[in-house]
Amino acid sequence: MGRAPCCEKMGMKRGPWTHEEDQFLINYIHLYGHSNWRALPKHAGLLRCGKSCRLRWINYLRPDIKRGNFTPQEEQTIINLHEVLGNRWSAIAAKLPGRTDNEIKNVWHTHLKKRLNKNQNNGGDNKDINGTNETTHKDKESGIVDTTSLQQFANNITTFEISNSNKDDMMSYEDVSALVDESFWPDVVSVDNSSNNNEKKIEDWEGLLDMNNKRFSYDNPKLRSYDMEFWYDKLLNSSPSIEEFSDITQF
DNA sequence: AATGTAGCCAACCGCCAGCTG
């Protein structure tokens, strides 16, 4: 047997919260805040442990909690982020205002994971939640860059940096995340390479790389090299050719 | 109508990192 649960040990109440308990907690936090969760229940007149109070507030009582079903957009965001972040629910929740890590975790386990497995079993590996085909990073025929793929690239880069870099040298996850918002990509999303002009393609990718390096690793040469390796690897199977890309990046 | 089963989700547990004295 493991150690006894803290709440039980202290003779605290467990299980579902009553409306009255919720009101006690809300009233206390509105008046005094929650600087010390451990001391809070005693001062608020609750027979709960601090951990339980914190969880109840974070997952249910916070005023900015968004209730109700997840929208298809939110679900797609969770799937995309989970693909690159894994089970880092709090990091995923940070991208979905009003949603909690617990809620996202539940949605993932009860809906999204099953749905994805079903899609994959049906041969729908490249389909998104709406059942539409996901576009490739770069259309080999037209050379047109897709915005969804670019956003995915940004997410991949973030993860790559975190998993491969010396933490002392790198930007925090929050710093990087803050850069990847809706306004991040507009100066490259309209790239049009339909003219079959290789030079033009190279310039576009160079601009993309340059922007990426400026935004992600302006003061960080180590990250810059990681970025380059990542992009190099990602582009091996797409145009431009390896030689062309090597020229750009001076590998 | 009674019983069994599956799904959902709020809540709990244990671990870990960071802070503090």
Added chain:
DNA sequence: CCAGCTGGCGGTTGGCTACAT
């Protein structure tokens, strides 16, 4: 430097509900 405390996180549980038999 270290031990104890605290908040935060991801994994798991169990009670409730809906649906099937």
